[in-house]
Amino acid sequence: MEVKARAPGKIILAGEHAVVHGSTAVAASIDLYTYFTFSSASPSDSNDTLKLQFKDDALEFSWHIERIKEALPDLGFPFSSTPTTCSAESIKAVATLVEEKNIPEAKKFLASGVSAFLWLYACIQGFKPATVAVTSELPLGSGLGSSASFCVALAAALLGFSGSVPLDTSHQGWLSYEESDLELLNKWAFEGEKLIHGKPSGIDNTVSAYGNMIKFRSGSLTRIKSSFPLRMLITNTKVGRNTKALVAGVSERMLRHHDAMNFIFKAVNSISEELATILQSPVHDDHVSVTQTEEKLEELMEMNQGLLQSMGVSHASIETVLQTTLKYKLSSKLTGAGGGGCVLTLLPSLLSTTVLDKVIAELESCGFQCFTAAIGGKGAEVCFNDKP
Ligand SMILES: Nc1ncnc2c1ncn2[C@@H]1O[C@H](COP(=O)(O)OP(=O)(O)O)[C@@H](O)[C@H]1O
Ligand SMILES: C[C@@](O)(CCOP(=O)(O)O)CC(=O)O
Numbered sequence: 001m002e003v004k005a006r007a008p009g010k011i012i013l014a015g016e017h018a019v020v021h022g023s024t025a026v027a028a029s030i031d032l033y034t035y036f037t038f039s040s041a042s043p044s045d046s047n048d049t050l051k052l053q054f055k056d057d058a059l060e061f062s063w064h065i066e067r068i069k070e071a072l073p074d075l076g077f078p079f080s081s082t083p084t085t086c087s088a089e090s091i092k093a094v095a096t097l098v099e100e101k102n103i104p105e106a107k108k109f110l111a112s113g114v115s116a117f118l119w120l121y122a123c124i125q126g127f128k129p130a131t132v133a134v135t136s137e138l139p140l141g142s143g144l145g146s147s148a149s150f151c152v153a154l155a156a157a158l159l160g161f162s163g164s165v166p167l168d169t170s171h172q173g174w175l176s177y178e179e180s181d182l183e184l185l186n187k188w189a190f191e192g193e194k195l196i197h198g199k200p201s202g203i204d205n206t207v208s209a210y211g212n213m214i215k216f217r218s219g220s221l222t223r224i225k226s227s228f229p230l231r232m233l234i235t236n237t238k239v240g241r242n243t244k245a246l247v248a249g250v251s252e253r254m255l256r257h258h259d260a261m262n263f264i265f266k267a268v269n270s271i272s273e274e275l276a277t278i279l280q281s282p283v284h285d286d287h288v289s290v291t292q293t294e295e296k297l298e299e300l301m302e303m304n305q306g307l308l309q310s311m312g313v314s315h316a317s318i319e320t321v322l323q324t325t326l327k328y329k330l331s332s333k334l335t336g337a338g339g340g341g342c343v344l345t346l347l348p349s350l351l352s353t354t355v356l357d358k359v360i361a362e363l364e365s366c367g368f369q370c371f372t373a374a375i376g377g378k379g380a381e382v383c384f385n386d387k388p
């Protein structure tokens with residue numbers, strides 16, 4: 001049997017970092033996905049290994065099932081219905097399994113993804129052989145939630161592959177999960193995100209699992225029904241960074257300047273709440289009201305960016321994008337953890353393609369990469385293929 005799952009990346013429209021400290025944030029899925037394909041060993045194979053293939057990097061890692069058993073002896077009785085946090089002891093055991101694979105220095109950033117994979121696999125699937133292939137359309141470590149989409153697609157594939165949630169395996173094409181199963185896979189994905197991010201808020205895995213647009217605060221989501229035709233230019237500064245380190249940096253600043261940071265988080269909360277209200281307000285189909293709404297959204301993005309800067313997560317490359325887009329009267333903010341990565345620029349409905357082309361040309365002449373993505377599509381999906 002072959003099971004394929006996919007989960008989207010995301011943009012955070014307002015509230016990154018502050019959401020880790022209990023503020024509201026607003027996020028939407030984008031139509032760039034991470035894919036997992038699970039194939040069981042055929043009965044004729046004398047297969048006793050778990051293989052993980054990162055197709056985009058042409059890398060393959062494999063472990064003898066016995067070795068996984070030895071490292072994680074308490075697992076093996078799959079407990080797919082009980083999402084479990086990896087204990088400090090298991091983190092060490094998983095890290096050893098990863099270190100044994102001698103990941104090339106230039107690809108070391110993949111190690112946390114491999115750890116998340118091993119933990120979720122052993123918990124949900126137990127000690128069974130399989131071949132697992134991963135590909136992603138998302139730039140990794142750029143603020144578009146590749147880590148969450150990795151964990152959500154992995155959890156979706158595992159729950160489908162292990163047969164632990166009822167799904168119509170005869171269905172042709174992509175299949176969405178039922179609400180209660182979605183909740184379960186989201187909880188598992190969150191456990192994976194913890195191994196990659198350290199202290200995730202849960203917004204990224206939640207928007208990747210559920211799709212569309214969400215408002216998120218302290219672990220709970222509210223679905224947003226936006227009828228506003230939101231268009232964003234995404235500029236990847238290509239400056240690499242790591243979410244775990246940036247989140248930790250904000251927490252350290254919080255310890256040093258507790259009151260000031262609390263006011264910043266409170267301000268971000270108000271920005272996210274206002275943004276969510278605006279997006280859910282009825283849209284009048286005339287240019288004047290659309291433009292007025294866009295201007296409000298732009299102002300909120302600018303305010304949010306200023307606060308992110310005061311949290312210490314902007315970067316010279318991000319500032320270059322802000323200044324460049326401002327020359328064309330366009331507003332931008334970083335998205336995700338910052339420190340490099342991607343920047344969002346609101347594209348007003350009346351913006352001419354000539355101006356857009358100019359902005360993109362100027363940004364790309366700085367070495368950045370610009371693209372657009374459809375906002376607010378479906379979340380995690382699974383697909384079955386009965387291979388002989
Ligand atoms: N397709 C993938 N294959 C392997 N690891 C992945 C993949 N996608 C994400 N990851 C893991 O997630 C990490 C990036 O996560 P993070 O720093 O949170 O940035 P972001 O989530 O914004 O892309 C990578 O370094 C890697 O460990
Ligand atoms: C900074 C943060 O708010 C979002 C991180 O997103 P990303 O990993 O940079 O795509 C962290 C979190 O909410 O877990």
Ligand SMILES: [Mg+2]
Binds near residue numbers: 145147148197204243
């Ligand atoms: Mg991430």
